[in-house]
Amino acid sequence: xxxxxxxxxxxxxxxxxxxxxxxxxxxxxxxxxxxxxxxxxxxxxxxxxxxxxxxxxxxxxxxxxxxxxxxxxxxxxxxxxxxxxxxxxxxxxxxxxxxxxxxxxxxxxxxxxx
Numbered sequence: 001x002x003x004x005x006x007x008x009x010x011x012x013x014x015x016x017x018x019x020x021x022x023x024x025x026x027x028x029x030x031x032x033x034x035x036x037x038x039x040x041x042x043x044x045x046x047x048x049x050x051x052x053x054x055x056x057x058x059x060x061x062x063x064x065x066x067x068x069x070x071x072x073x074x075x076x077x078x079x080x081x082x083x084x085x086x087x088x089x090x091x092x093x094x095x096x097x098x099x100x101x102x103x104x105x106x107x108x109x110x111x112x113x114x
Contacts (some may be wrong), residue, residue: 002046010053010070022061029055031085054081 007030030051038046057069057082072083083093100107 001044003049004046005049005051006052007051011072012053012057013072014059014067014069015068018059018067019061019064022064024062027058027060028053029057031081052081054078 007028028051031054032049033052034050035052036048038048040046053073059067059069061067080093083096088095
């Protein structure tokens with residue numbers, strides 16, 4: 001059995017251009033959202049881990065200083081995804097958001113205090 005990782009197509013914004021002549025090391029903060037077993041039709045299976053970019057990405061080229069890249073997903077998309085990781089039951093986001101919005105002032109006050 002082989003173990004593989006599949007990265008979803010994603011885009012992150014860079015603060016400066018890259019030099020295509022340099023080898024590039026990319027470190028990404030990801031969540032594994034699924035594991036798929038692929039039948040190789042010979043009695044063996046490959047496990048494929050599916051990953052999604054959820055945070056920052058660090059890009060390092062040669063001896064240059066690392067570049068911090070940010071996901072282009074909106075904050076509401078990030079919140080939606082984070083809530084789905086907390087509770088993946090159907091309709092959780094739709095049930096949770098009205099409760100959050102009705103108590104938004106309390107939430108903001110709490111977050112400002114911490």
